[in-house]
Structures are given as C-alpha cells and as structure tokens.
Amino acid sequence: MNWQEFFAMGGYAFYVWTSYAVTFIVLLANVIIPIVRRKQFLRQQALKQKRQGTL
Amino acid sequence: MFLIPDPIVRFFHRMASPPHFYALTERLMPWLVVIFLLLLAAGLYGGLYLAPPDYQQGDSYRIIYIHVPSAWMSLFIYVVMAVAGGIGLVWRIKLAEIVAVSSAPVGAGFTFIALVTGSLWGKPMWGTWWVWDARLTSELILLFLYLGVIGLYGAIDDKRTASKAVAILALVGVVNIPIIHYSVEWWNTLHQGPTVTKMDKPSIHVSMLIPLLLMALAFKFYYLIAMLQRARIELLSRERNAYWVKSMISLGAER
Numbered sequence: 001m002n003w004q005e006f007f008a009m010g011g012y013a014f015y016v017w018t019s020y021a022v023t024f025i026v027l028l029a030n031v032i033i034p035i036v037r038r039k040q041f042l043r044q045q046a047l048k049q050k051r052q053g054t055l
Numbered sequence: 056m057f058l059i060p061d062p063i064v065r066f067f068h069r070m071a072s073p074p075h076f077y078a079l080t081e082r083l084m085p086w087l088v089v090i091f092l093l094l095l096a097a098g099l100y101g102g103l104y105l106a107p108p109d110y111q112q113g114d115s116y117r118i119i120y121i122h123v124p125s126a127w128m129s130l131f132i133y134v135v136m137a138v139a140g141g142i143g144l145v146w147r148i149k150l151a152e153i154v155a156v157s158s159a160p161v162g163a164g165f166t167f168i169a170l171v172t173g174s175l176w177g178k179p180m181w182g183t184w185w186v187w188d189a190r191l192t193s194e195l196i197l198l199f200l201y202l203g204v205i206g207l208y209g210a211i212d213d214k215r216t217a218s219k220a221v222a223i224l225a226l227v228g229v230v231n232i233p234i235i236h237y238s239v240e241w242w243n244t245l246h247q248g249p250t251v252t253k254m255d256k257p258s259i260h261v262s263m264l265i266p267l268l269l270m271a272l273a274f275k276f277y278y279l280i281a282m283l284q285r286a287r288i289e290l291l292s293r294e295r296n297a298y299w300v301k302s303m304i305s306l307g308a309e310r
Contacts, residue, residue: 006104010114015179019172023121027277030164034284041291045304 074299094273101266118176124271126169132162140222152218157285163201189238190246200228
C-alpha cells in the first residue's frame, strides 16, 4: 500500500481524517488549557507576593 | 479506624494531602505521557495501517478506533466523577472533590468526540449525520450533564459548596449511564449493537480488536494525564493561601 492509497482511505478520506483531526484537537486542548492556566496563576501569585513583600 | 492497619491509613492520609499529591503528579507525569504515546502509536499503526478494511464498510470503519474508545471513556469518566463526588460528599475529602470536578471537562471532551465521530461515520454508512435514536440521544444528554457539572461548579464561588452541588448533580445523572449502555438492546433503532462486549464471542476479528483495545488503554492514560493537569491548577487555586503554595511560589518554582 502506498501513501496515496493510505490517505485516500478507500474514498472515505474526508470522514476518517476529519474524525481523527477533531479528536486530536479536542484531546490536545484539554491538556494545554490547564497547563497554561497553571502557569498564568503561578505568575500572578508571584507578582502579588512581590508587591506585598515591598509594601 | 479499627480493622484497617495503620500503615494503610497513613498511606491514604499522605496521598490525600495536597502538597504530597501535587508533588506526586509532577513526578508521575512524564511516565504517564510516555506510556500514553507508546500505546497511541501502536494503536494507530495497528488500526489505520495493519488492520484490513471491513468487508462491508471498507475503510470508513477505521473511525471505530477513536469512536468506540471515546464512547467508553465518556461513560467510564462519568462513573469515576460520580463516585469521587460521592466520596467527597460523604467524607469531605478535598482531593476527591477535586478529582470529581477535574474529570468533567475531560469527560465532556470524550463525549463530544464520540458524538462528532459518530456523526462522521453515520453520514457515509447510514446516509444521515444525525437521528434521534436512543443511543445518540442519551449520549447527547450525557454531554449536557457534563456541561451542567462544569457550569454549576463555575457558578458557585465557594468551592466546597460548589463541589457538594456538583456531586449531587453527578450522582443523579448516573441513571443515564445504564440507559446509554443498554439503549441499543432496549430500543432497536439505527445504532448498531455492541461488537466487543459480547465477551463470549466478540463479533470482531483479532486484527481489528487488538488496535481497538490498545486505543482504549491509551485513552485511559490520556484521561489520567488530562484529569491530573486539571487537578493541579484546581488544587493550587483552592489552596492559594496555604503555606505550601506560598512557599513554593516564593521559591520561584513556577512550574
């Protein structure tokens, strides 16, 4: 089986690859969002501590 | 607690202590990610390349490798969420509350994936994107239950109270789980019956079954990764005034 045949998925390329793409995007987002939120939170708290420390 | 040996009690107290849990998740994370990626690679290779096309559905059936494991996860995570919520409700264990609420977005994600991939499979095979079939409708209700849990938790400022409310909603919603599972048997509509869980004689060939089970296992590890990432930020923001969080931040451990 060559690559072209593989990507064609027997004529069902749109349905198969859209399914896999949607899955990939949702799964990735569900990991990245909490990590970004944690970094933001830690940065904000560090700033807050610094302000309170100098006061 | 009598009957339970002391070391075991100590183990659970340590596990349920927020700083210990936070440090543990950090150490576990790389291992979980490696195991997940290996299982995912093996499952995708087996499912998309090695397994033969279906004799009736051709290559379109390959959606099964994400559709079915996602649908299983949507039910599994709901049960975990309800049980953890129940434990938090009865024993007021903070960590159980956090596991319950951190599971909701991951479960909602899998429910969404199951619905979308089902639709993308239904169009070429059934000739329609959507029907109000019992399986599809009950799965859609599951998505609304997850979204309800997320919304309710966000709407209540006091997170201990929010956890109680969410746990009750999650427990009431458990009634939907057997309905989803048995819907294809109770109502004979468009969605096909179970292929794999007929344990005595699954109606699927081994070369197709093994990648499916690998993907299911990969998704279990994914759930652990995503849920623990949610739990980490949830724990930090709830414990922001606790000594361990403050000292971690002042030490500059911005991880």
